[in-house]
Amino acid sequence: MAGCAVGGPSPRLPVARPVDVRRAAVRLVKGDGRAFLAVLALNGAAAGTGLAGPWLLGRIIDEVRGGGGVGAVDRLALAILLCAVAQLLLARWARYVGHRFGERILARVREEFVDRALALPASVVERAGTGDLTARGTADVDIVGKTLRDSGPELLINSVQALFLIGAVFALDPLLGVCGLGGLTGIWFVLRWYLRRARAGYLAEGAAGSEVAEIVAATASGARTVEALRLERRRIAASRDALDASRRRRLHTLFLRTVFFPGVEVSYLVPVVTVLLVGGMLHDRGAMSLGAVVAAALYLQQLSGPLDEILMRIEQLQSSGASFARVEGLARAPRAVPSRSPEPADDRIDVTGVRYAYERGGEVLRGVDLTVRPGERLAVVGPSGAGKTTLSRLLAGIDAPTEGSVTVGGVPVVGLGPERLRRQVVLVTQEHHVFLGTVRDNLLIAEPSSADEELWAALTAVGADGWVRDLPEGLGTRLGTGGHRTDGSQAQQLALARVVLADPHTLILDEATALLDPATARHTERALAAVLEGRTVIAIAHRLHTAHDADRVAVMEDGRLTELGTHDELVGAGGAYAALWERWHGERTA
Template sequence: MNKRLRRGARQATKHPHPANNPKSRAHSRTTLPVAEPRDVRRATVRLIRTDAKAFTAVLALNSLAAIAGLASPWLVGRIIDEVRRGGGTSAVDKLALAILMAATAQLLLARWARYVGHRFGERTLARIREEFVDRTLALPASVVERAGTGDLTARGTADVATVGTTLRDAGPELLINSVQVLFLLGAVVALDPLLGACGLLGLAGLWPVLRWYLRRARTGYLAEGTATSDVAEILAATASGARTVEALRLERRRVTASRDALETSRRTRLHTLFLRSVFFPSVEIAYLVPVATVLLVGGALHARGTISLGTVVAAALYLQQMVGPLDEILMRVEQLQSSGASFARVEGLAQAPRATDADSPTPADDRIDVTGVRYAYDRGGEVLGGVDLTVRPGERLAVVGPSGAGKTTLSRLLAGVDAPSAGSVTVGGVPVVALGPEVLRRQVVLVTQEHHVFLGTVRDNLRIAEPSATDEELWAALTAVGADAWVRLLPDGLDTALGDGGCRTDGSQAQQLALARVVLADPHTLILDEATALLDPTTARHTERALAAVLEGRTVIAIAHRLHTAHDADRVAVMENGLLTELGTHDELVAADGAYAALWRSWHGERPASPGTARA
């Protein structure tokens, strides 16, 4: 029992599980759904049907192994009866040899069944991983951002790993032991119906304990998983924003939040440990009841001469032999509660909003219309207070304004990352948020200063945007953004591995790779939200001009923090306090002597900038 409790505690530590506890959820910002038990059951049946032949083979082999295991107790009973009748050693030797053969057959069949079961589990786990990746990539960007990295990371790592352990180990073991228990019970009933009834009556004591445990386990493990996701989210956010935390002196606040999350996680883990500490000792006691009952009743029947001693011993051995499979089943049932909760989280992505191209409408042209757009974040005030803007196909538009004016929010709405609270953002007369991911990628691409270098080669990183691109096209894209020089200096050129274990890239190189991907994607509209902020001024200007040349004829919307971008644009839009206050060419706005003119003069150092307009 202690071994099982320690094993359960280790599993809880290694494989954190999902949660649905309101108390824990209060600290979580996840909006991703968790599948209901019926959905998990349907998904399980679907996975079994996909590999039905292997699953049938597992059942058949387990059944044959269980049948072979039935021989030994019956043969032991025959040996006892043979000895009591005064039979010779020849008969006993033959029965002993039969026991050895039956045990060998059971061993070989069980080993074969486990092998087939593990292969079935690995193939099924591969399907689950592929489905998870497909579903994650189909999630709208806004859903992913609101869910947070902690929840998705926990689902894609710990939860999937827990499901994999169940499919590889717990599932086959549960099948094997369930079949053994059924055959052992059937053997006791076949020996003597009355002894079989006594055995079943003794096992009935397991039901109340099992029911008590199952009614609490799923909620407990779901709560434990939610708490674990919250811890992961807080740690990830603190680590990624470490410089901001330090600059704003938020260390104590982040430490307090981390401690609160860890305390919630500790309480949920102690709760599941309490459930196991009640469940397993009760089970240990319940195991003794059927064996003791059969021995008492069987002894009384034997004393009356209505049953042979060999039959009583065989029945007791069958029930004693049942302890191992039952013990394994109940342990696997405990494991299934945690893995079932994990599977509910993994399968829950199927219920999340998905962006698909199947029913995506086709825009009539590349014209972008922003009409009466308002937007407010969930826990903040209104960021955009009614914006009207039309971006003509092929136009280069610069959006400038002080920090907090709503520029980045507007860019996210234009790219379809978020949907406006009111009003509409359309491309070619179609709402941007209604476009499927592939259609949207061909229409609008948003490039920010936050870039990611994927594990793989330079070629892999670039072909994410266009899988069919040739090496010549890859080099052309790198040349367009000024990245060809340093890529040619890499040990293996395009085949050089990047990321952990490979060549490291700095922020400016990561930005150039991201911009090269944009060139390969070749969208109709490109939104640059400070996309060259990490580049030095000279390289940034060269890259922006190179991009402008490559994207000639495309619509380019640049969130400008360097006003030379606005100077080169066809039109400039000025944002202030969530409103579009000025719109026109650079020369027109400078002549108007308004907010843009003040920004321009401040940028050139002609006079101090007015409050709130120090940064474009």
């Protein structure tokens, strides 16, 4: 049966530091520097054109107060209209360039994430949990993408506009500019309070979301185990706890926003009122015209629009910044690097004094010594929890032993790079995956250069050629959503066919035929044995007929190798294996 996690939260993948996120953002911007400069130039031009409106309106007021004619007012009004049209066109062009810039950056973020995810060692992914990686690759990447496509360009646009508006007030009168900036200090204090709390809040919210995804994924993948062991109530309780923690994290970030936005809205009125009061006093003394006072007030009134957008985008940046830190965190995770170790001398596997303990559990393997000869068929049997699966993971190089060594041809298995390891040892479990695409696509993953004849031979070897020939388009039939939906046994047969095509020196079967019915499983195992003649096969035996057909049988009990020999030798010895065989054989004949 598939395992199901019922413990506490699993170790998470790394999260990037703020400095790493900033460096990554700068690196992404530099990668498309010309477009970034174009966005800056277009936004600057649009913002500069928009400054003309309030200044021309102030001129109209002064013309009217000074007794100017209608023609002068009309000309100024026409100038305002032309400037508005020019600003509209420049702003639209700037947004178009900015969004294209954001889409290109988003594409690079996605490509980097996929590359980094594929470079992660399997042990890192399994310890972290697929829920965390899935959440980062979907929700977090989506949030980062929306920020780079929308929030980033909008923040840039509105920042340029805000700077130009403040500069315009200073140009009218430095004293009014100082008053306007002084009125904005309330926004600074509210923003500082918010920023001190937001990043931690959004990171906690993201982690809680990953925990929900992990629990749902583990429960769904281990549904049979949950049902068999009657763990429904425990899984429901764990799900409720995770959802409750996620709700509390979301409520905390919501509280931050309810303080941040009202405080900002109130602060918008302060600089306008301040400038009107000071400007009125200056006008009363004849130091400033009424048009200049009105223009300064309008500039500051217009400032609320860009500032509102800036602060809203800053709020979004806290959420997306936390997501970016989770996405960029994969760069800090261990990577599967190409091997620099020497080529194995042969296919002999030696397990010497191996001990292994999981990070949050006790010792699983306790001093295991084992030698697997090239071409041998070895069955590993034992009760549940004896350490069989853990041993198979060490043999396949997925995990490294806590103590001792696992070598192939004298070279540590964990020291082999991914490509060399695939040629040497392949682990096949009962967990399998059917990729979106045709049957042919699913098989060519193992060996892209294979011809159709080789694909049919691999399918025949595992007993899958029959149902594949019955498909509407044979090898060209699309699988998955919108196509043929495979059941558990068909998906597992496809996985085994990929192994045949990969043609490794050593094959480890960890209950790889558990989802097949007994007749199909026995046929598949015999077919594999025939195809893999001369190869080393290590089978974690679920059904003891696999042990009966093996050259030797290794018996695991409580993390130790207690018996080793042929089937007949162990049955004759009357030990643990004999008891297992007698019980299993009795159930079969009952």
